[in-house]
Amino acid sequence: MLVMKHKQTRPYRLSEIIGIVAIVAILFLITFQLVNPFKKFELANDTKRMADIGRIALALKEYQMQTHTNLHKVLPSTLSEIGKGSHMSDLCSILIPKYISILPSDPTIGKPINTVPFPCPSTYNTGYKVYFLKNVIYVQARLEANGNFLTAKEKMD
DSSP: OOOOOOOOOOOOOHHHHHHHHHHHHHHHHHHHHHHOHHHHHHHHHHHHHHHHHHHHHHHHHHHHHHHOOOGGGTSOSSOEEEEESTTEEOOHHHHTTTTOSSBOOOTTTOSOBOOOOSSOOSSEEEEEEEEEETTEEEEEEEOTTTOOEEEEEEEOO
């Protein structure tokens, strides 16, 4: 008959456990720095901002081309928030739904004004800014990644 001897194993020492935890922590930090999910979210939000301000600028240009409205009467000549409130530019009533299906808003502000049964909401804020100067429409957003401003321009013919 064959008898098996069980070899006794000793418990891990504290220094071995600390060493393993340190190695795992270092590997985690290196991986986190390479992947950096927070930076990816910032870049995704900035990409959305770029698309949003371009859409708003094009919608304003189309509005002007189809209605032949003097944009100096609709848009301020100095930077103004797009929204409905004091010292804001209300674009909802002139753009939705004919020139743009939704009025996009900054990803950090909230959801876009996309459920607008007329009349438009009594208050809203897109987080974007607009002005009209020297026959050019400017729509502006602040980038999350570096804090700089990005401006979409549409020159009127």
